[in-house]
Amino acid sequence: MSTAFWLTNTTLETGYQNNNGVVTGTNTERFHLLIDGGKISKIIPVTEAITDDFPQKDVKGLLMLPSFVEKHCHLDKTLLGDRWRSVTPVNSIFERLEIEKKVLPSLETTTQERAEKLLNNYLTSGVTHVRTHVDIYPEVGLKNLEEVKKALQTFEGKLSYEIVAFPQHGLLRSNAKNLISEALHQGANYVGGVDPATVDGDIEASLQQMVDLAVEGNAGIDLHLHDADHLGIFTMKRLARLTKEAGLQGKVAISHAFGLGDIPLSQAKGVAEILADAGISIITSVPIDRKFPPVGLLRKKGVPVAVGCDNIFDVWSPFGNGNILERAGRLAEISGWVDEQSLAQTLSFITDGKTPLNHQGEQVWPNVGDDASIVLVDASCSAEAIARRPGRVMTMHKGEIVSDSFGERIDEK
Amino acid sequence: MAGKTYWLTNVKLETGYRYENGSVTGTKTEQFHVRIEDRTIREIVSADKLLITDLPIQDANNYLMLPSFRDMHIHLDKTYYSGPWKAPTIPSKGIITRLEEEEKLLPRQLPVVEERAKNLLDLLLRAGSTHIRTHCNVDPVIGLKNLEATLQVVEAYKGKASVEVVAFPQHGLLRSQSVSLIREALKNGASLVGGVDPATIDGNIEKSLQTVMELAVESNANIDLHIHDPGHLGIFTFKRLAALTEEAGWQGRVTISHALALADISLEEASDVADMLVHQGISITSSVPIGKTIPIPLLQKKGVEVSLGDDSITDHWSPFGKGDSLEKAGILAERFRLSDEFSLGQTLRYITGGVTTLNADGQRIWPHVGDDADFVFVDASCSAEAVARRTSRVATFFKGNLVVGTL
Numbered sequence: 001m002s003t004a005f006w007l008t009n010t011t012l013e014t015g016y017q018n019n020n021g022v023v024t025g026t027n028t029e030r031f032h033l034l035i036d037g038g039k040i041s042k043i044i045p046v047t048e049a050i051t052d053d054f055p056q057k058d059v060k061g062l063l064m065l066p067s068f069v070e071k072h073c074h075l076d077k078t079l080l081g082d083r084w085r086s087v088t089p090v091n092s093i094f095e096r097l098e099i100e101k102k103v104l105p106s107l108e109t110t111t112q113e114r115a116e117k118l119l120n121n122y123l124t125s126g127v128t129h130v131r132t133h134v135d136i137y138p139e140v141g142l143k144n145l146e147e148v149k150k151a152l153q154t155f156e157g158k159l160s161y162e163i164v165a166f167p168q169h170g171l172l173r174s175n176a177k178n179l180i181s182e183a184l185h186q187g188a189n190y191v192g193g194v195d196p197a198t199v200d201g202d203i204e205a206s207l208q209q210m211v212d213l214a215v216e217g218n219a220g221i222d223l224h225l226h227d228a229d230h231l232g233i234f235t236m237k238r239l240a241r242l243t244k245e246a247g248l249q250g251k252v253a254i255s256h257a258f259g260l261g262d263i264p265l266s267q268a269k270g271v272a273e274i275l276a277d278a279g280i281s282i283i284t285s286v287p288i289d290r291k292f293p294p295v296g297l298l299r300k301k302g303v304p305v306a307v308g309c310d311n312i313f314d315v316w317s318p319f320g321n322g323n324i325l326e327r328a329g330r331l332a333e334i335s336g337w338v339d340e341q342s343l344a345q346t347l348s349f350i351t352d353g354k355t356p357l358n359h360q361g362e363q364v365w366p367n368v369g370d371d372a373s374i375v376l377v378d379a380s381c382s383a384e385a386i387a388r389r390p391g392r393v394m395t396m397h398k399g400e401i402v403s404d405s406f407g408e409r410i411d412e413k
Numbered sequence: 414m415a416g417k418t419y420w421l422t423n424v425k426l427e428t429g430y431r432y433e434n435g436s437v438t439g440t441k442t443e444q445f446h447v448r449i450e451d452r453t454i455r456e457i458v459s460a461d462k463l464l465i466t467d468l469p470i471q472d473a474n475n476y477l478m479l480p481s482f483r484d485m486h487i488h489l490d491k492t493y494y495s496g497p498w499k500a501p502t503i504p505s506k507g508i509i510t511r512l513e514e515e516e517k518l519l520p521r522q523l524p525v526v527e528e529r530a531k532n533l534l535d536l537l538l539r540a541g542s543t544h545i546r547t548h549c550n551v552d553p554v555i556g557l558k559n560l561e562a563t564l565q566v567v568e569a570y571k572g573k574a575s576v577e578v579v580a581f582p583q584h585g586l587l588r589s590q591s592v593s594l595i596r597e598a599l600k601n602g603a604s605l606v607g608g609v610d611p612a613t614i615d616g617n618i619e620k621s622l623q624t625v626m627e628l629a630v631e632s633n634a635n636i637d638l639h640i641h642d643p644g645h646l647g648i649f650t651f652k653r654l655a656a657l658t659e660e661a662g663w664q665g666r667v668t669i670s671h672a673l674a675l676a677d678i679s680l681e682e683a684s685d686v687a688d689m690l691v692h693q694g695i696s697i698t699s700s701v702p703i704g705k706t707i708p709i710p711l712l713q714k715k716g717v718e719v720s721l722g723d724d725s726i727t728d729h730w731s732p733f734g735k736g737d738s739l740e741k742a743g744i745l746a747e748r749f750r751l752s753d754e755f756s757l758g759q760t761l762r763y764i765t766g767g768v769t770t771l772n773a774d775g776q777r778i779w780p781h782v783g784d785d786a787d788f789v790f791v792d793a794s795c796s797a798e799a800v801a802r803r804t805s806r807v808a809t810f811f812k813g814n815l816v817v818g819t820l
Contacts, residue, residue, distance in 0.1 A: 022503070084798040086754035088438070288703045288748045318757065318801035319747045333733050334704045340500035343732060384498040387732035 004036035006056040009046060010064045013381055016341065016361035023341040023361070026381035030061060035372045038398035043368055059406070062376040062393055065347065065385060066354040066365055067128040068324045071283045072222075072255050072308025073118070074166075075132040075151060076144040079313050081117035082109045087318050093199070097169055100315045101139060111144060115151035118312060119159070121322040124405070126375035128159045128397040129352075131222070131308070133166035133192055136183050137174045145183055158402040164222045166192030171209055172200040184217035190253075193223040197231050203238060211242045220251035222283070225259070232259020233271055240278035249279030255308070257282050260298075261291035268294055272301035285310035286331045295349070296335060307331055307349040324350045325377075326389045343383035356382060372399040416452035416786070416813040419469040423460055425477045427795055430755065430775035437755040440771070440795035444475060447780070452812035454784045473820055476790035476807050479799065480765040480779055481543040482738040485698045486637075486670050486722025487533075489547040489566065489576075490559040493727045495532035496525060500732050508614070508641075512584050514729050519555040526562040533726060533736060534570050539818070540737040541789035543574045543811040544766070546637070546698075546722070548581040548607055548670075551598045552589050564602045573816040579637050581607035585614040587621050592628070599632040608638040612646050618653055626657045629666070637668040637698070647674025648686060651695075658693045665694035670722070672697050675707035683708050687715035700724035701745050709763070710749050721745065721763045738764040739791075743803050757797035770796050786813035790820060 009030050017025035032050055034042035050056065077100070079085065090096045104111070122130060134145045145163070152161050165183035167176035171193055180191060191213045196206035214221050223239065225232055236254060243252045254275075260268050260282070275282070281304035284292050298305050307327050311317035332338070332346045341359075348355050358364045366374070376394040379385040395403040424445045431439035444460035448468070458464070493499055504510035537545060549563045560578070567576040580598035582591040586608050595606060606629045611621035629636050638654070640647055651669060658667050669690075675683050675697075690697070696718035699707055712719050721741045726734035746752065746760045755773075762769050772778045780788070793804040808818030 024502070025499070084794045084802070085439070086757055086797050086801065087752035089436070089753050288744065289750050313802065317747075318752050318797075319743065321802075329733065330703065336704065338501045338732050339503045343500055380498045383500050383732070387500070388498070388727065389735075 004034060004041070004054045006032050006034050006050060006054055007064075008032045008050070008056050008058045009061055010059050010376070011061050011380075012064055012363070012366070013356040014363050016357060018361075023339065025340055026344065026357070026383060028063070028381060033064075033366070035396075035399045038372055038400075040366050040368055040370050040372050043366065059376055059394070063379050063381065063385065064366070065126075065356065065375050065377060065382060066351040067373040067375045067395060067397065068126045068350045069306065069352050070122060070127045070130040070308055070322070070324050071306035072285060072310050073130055073132050073312065073322070074135075074310070074314065075115040075118060075130070075148045076111050076134050077104070077311075077314040077316070078114050078118045079107070079315070080121070081114045082107050087315065096316060103315050111147035112151045115148055116154060118322055119151060119155050123155075123158060123395050123403040124392060125323045125325065126377070126392040126395050127322070127324055128373050128395060128402065129161065130159060131162040131164065131190075133164040133222070133224075134183075134188065135168040136165050136176055136179050137167060137169040138176065138179065141179065142183055142186060145186060145188065149187055157397070157400055159397055162190060163188040164190040164192040166194070166224075168194060170194065170199040172202060172206050177209060177213065180213055181217060184213070184219050188219070190220045190222045191217065193221070195225060195227050196223075196235055197227050203235055207235070207239055207242055211246050211248065214248060214251070215246050220253070221248065222253045222255055224255045226256050227259060229259050229262035232257065233263060235259070236271060236280075237274060240274045240280060243278045243280060252279065253281045253283050255283040256285070257293050258290060260293035265294060265297060268297055269301065272298050272303050276302040281306065283308050284331075286327055286334065288330070288334065295331060304353065305349055306352070323389070325385065325392070329386050329389050332386050338387075340381075340383045343386045344381065346386045347382045373397050416449070417469070418448070418450040419471055420464060420466055421447045421449060421471050421473050422464060423475050424473040425475050426457075426777065426780070427477075427758075427770040428777055430771065437753070437775070439754055440758060440797060442477070442795060447478070449786045449813040452786055454780050454782055454786050457780065457782060471820060473790060476820065477793050477795065477799065478780070478788050478790055479541075479761065479770065479796065480768045481787040481789045481809060481811065482541045482764045483544040483546075483720060483766050484537055484542045484722050484736070484738050484764075485546045485720035486700060486724050487537075487545060487547050487736075488549075488725065488728065489530040489533055489545075490526050490549050490563050491519075491522070491725075491728045491730075492529050492533050493729075494536065494736070495529050499729070501729050511730055515550070515583065516554050518729055519550065519559065523555065523558055523562070526559055527566055530563060530566040531569070534566065534574060534576075535817070536726075536736040538573060538809050538816055539806060540739065541791070541806045541809050542738050543787050543809060543816070545574055545576045546579060546605075547576060548579045548637070548639070549603065550583045551580045551594050551603070551607075552582055552584040552591050553594070554584065556594065557598055557601060560598050560601065560603060572814065573811055577605060578603045579605040579607040581609070581639075583609060585609065586624055587615040587617060592624060595628055596632070599628065599634055603634075605635045605637050606632070608636075610640060610642050611638075611650055612642050618650055622650070622653055622657055626661050626663065629663065630661055635666040635668070636663070637670055639670045641671050641673050643674055644677040645674070647672070648678060648682075650674075651686060652689065655689050655693045655695060658695060667693070667695045668698055669695060670698045672699070672707055673705060675712070676705045680708060680711060683711060684715060687712050687717050691716040696720065698722050701741055701748065703744065703748065706748055709745060710751070713762075718767060719763055720766070737803070739799060739806070740803050742800050746800055752801070754795075754797045757800045758795065760800045761796050787811055790818070
């Protein structure tokens with residue numbers, strides 16, 4: 001652990017400006033923060049003098065935000081760092097799976113190299129925690145997991161991570177149970193899954209096996225559920241039931257959950273209550289080519305929601321860049337959240353719920369004792385950061401500066 | 414004024430598609446030398462050939478050359494861009510809230526309109542756009558003052574970009590009694606007649622449209638109307654506009670911006686509306702709003718000319734907007750699942766005034782000798798990659814001159 005140092009002249013949000021009860025802006029002030037042992041150990045206003053001899057890094061008024069969390073990516077699938085290739089049209093997900101199986105091993109770059117390229121993008125865009133899915137299926141065995149672990153090891157101390165053992169070709173369909181179980185012993189912390197109906201063909205058996213694996217491996221669950229409307233909803237309800245029976249509340253996430261976007265809001269409300277009761281969270285990539293879950297409603301009902309980039313230039317999609325702040329901005333734009341408060345609170349979807357100000361405008365982050373996992377951005381407040389997606393100037397993970405473009409900052413304004 | 418004569422060497426151009434089992438799987442490129450003279454492309458030769466010349470040489474370092482981009486709907490006069498951050502308010506009365514806000518906001522912003530418009534144009538140039546259509550408020554609130562400021566900027570940037578100005582009665586042509594102001598604006602440098610929601614804002618579709626058409630005919634100006642009106646209200650407005658277009662003989666001179674109603678009807682119905690638009694040469698400009706997008710690929714397939722624009726770039730209407738047409742094209746591709754090589758490459762047409770580098774048969778159709786020397790160099794292997802990955806822009810050229818960036 002490096003020695004303590006001061007970040008001087010950081011801008012922190014201190015409250016909302018109100019006009020007749022309507023939030024019209026954000027108040028900020030400048031502070032000096034002492035970083036020690038990976039934590040924020042002191043926060044003093046700039047009017048107070050620093051009296052010790054610890055080194056100082058002047059960040060010249062940059063806004064400080066909690067560093068970002070990428071809750072859904074596939075480090076083993078990206079083509080970043082390899083040559084351009086577009087997406088081959090297919091008629092079914094099964095054709096896509098076959099293409100992926102062929103293409104990935106044929107690339108000139110290694111899985112580890114490409115994963116490292118993406119991890120690097122994450123650090124420069126302010127991310128210090130990733131949840132990655134890793135494909136596990138009979139032909140590839142645990143090889144992707146090993147490659148991804150190697151990549152993550154080279155980033156040791158720069159970011160934290162969770163690994164989902166993901167039976168992309170179907171838990172039942174590809175008979176992946178033993179491999180998933182093995183993956184959970186080899187460093188994966190979540191059991192993955194994909195469309196128990198469409199891919200596995202047996203909702204109940206697929207969900208039960210997933211839950212059994214989680215219980216046996218003392219792991220969480222993160223299920224990719226693209227199945228549409230009531231098929232998806234039925235699957236969610238069954239998973240909620242099994243989650244409660246197995247006592248897995250708070251450890252289960254459903255990624256995509258498209259079904260929630262397909263049904264009327266009045267019905268989604270009831271499903272949200274079931275999810276909240278079972279402690280199931282929802283992860284969305286904010287797709288623009290189809291409907292997705294009503295994030296505002298879910299939040300109101302107490303369902304934790306996180307945003308993830310998902311596809312980043314892979315055989316499924318030529319788009320995506322790992323810029324999670326941009327993804328949060330997209331969520332605000334598509335949801336019609338344009339006012340100061342709505343924009344500012346959107347940050348919570350990419351920070352595991354942290355925002356500098358709570359709904360009432362009280363300063364709730366950072367606190368002395370918090371991990372020094374932060375990002376400094378070229379913006380005046382959280383709302384501007386979400387809407388304008390300004391440059392990330394410095395990323396810090398537990399007190400370590402892991403990305404720093406302070407020197408080469410060009411002011412585009 | 415004659416432009417410089419010089420050679421751009423080692424220019425990457427697309428030359429054809431690669432096929433596998435009859436489908437396009439990639440794009441072929443080769444290197445060329447391109448001679449620029451008198452603001453146009455005068456010669457294109459293979460880089461395999463040794464170039465013997467006394468003319469100045471600029472090495473393009475094998476960057477891909479694309480036609481420069483067009484942002485066909487922006488409001489240079491209202492942006493907060495480069496000014497302090499301010500989020501929009503919650504519009505309790507919808508668009509009326511925004512109009513009320515302008516009564517105070519526009520006079521207050523007037524002193525910074527020029528500076529911000531210049532900064533925004535610089536952003537657009539960096540993104541590779543050299544042709545811009547800006548809608549400029551002309552209304553009783555600000556009179557012709559925003560127009561004057563905008564025209565100053567257009568003049569200052571005439572060597573860097575072509576900017577057309579729409580005289581835009583934001584507060585309603587009839588509602589705000591702006592007819593004579595618009596007439597005045599058209600005499601003083603605005604080149605198109607604007608308008609907004611003849612039904613919802615003006616309250617009289619027929620009279621509003623007829624007045625627009627009269628103004629256009631008397632000034633020999635083109636038309637660009639903002640129509641957000643939803644569902645069949647919007648469609649009816651399009652139909653009346655098409656009828657008046659035909660009566661006035663204004664085919665090919667009318668644009669509908671937004672045309673959101675097309676997102677509310679069935680594809681079959683939209684297809685019929687598209688036929689009508691094609692028949693009258695009415696084009697569509699969309700900002701590709703991700704919450705409600707009109708069926709752009711369908712319109713294009715039917716023959717409607719569709720362009721993209723950024724619309725708001727952080728102003729009191731919207732806090733978003735990046736000023737990057739290539740980003741817009743990428744969003745359009747993502748929105749409509751255009752992710753194969755051919756579809757991605759062809760998406761370029763929406764931001765280049767219909768120009769693509771290759772046609773459907775994979776023949777190079779841009780650039781040609783005689784084309785304006787308006788182009789952008791990007792760090793990409795082909796158009797498809799540029800659209801999908803929004804690759805960085807290295808240098809933008811307008812009429813043969815480098816206007817931003819370095820090669």
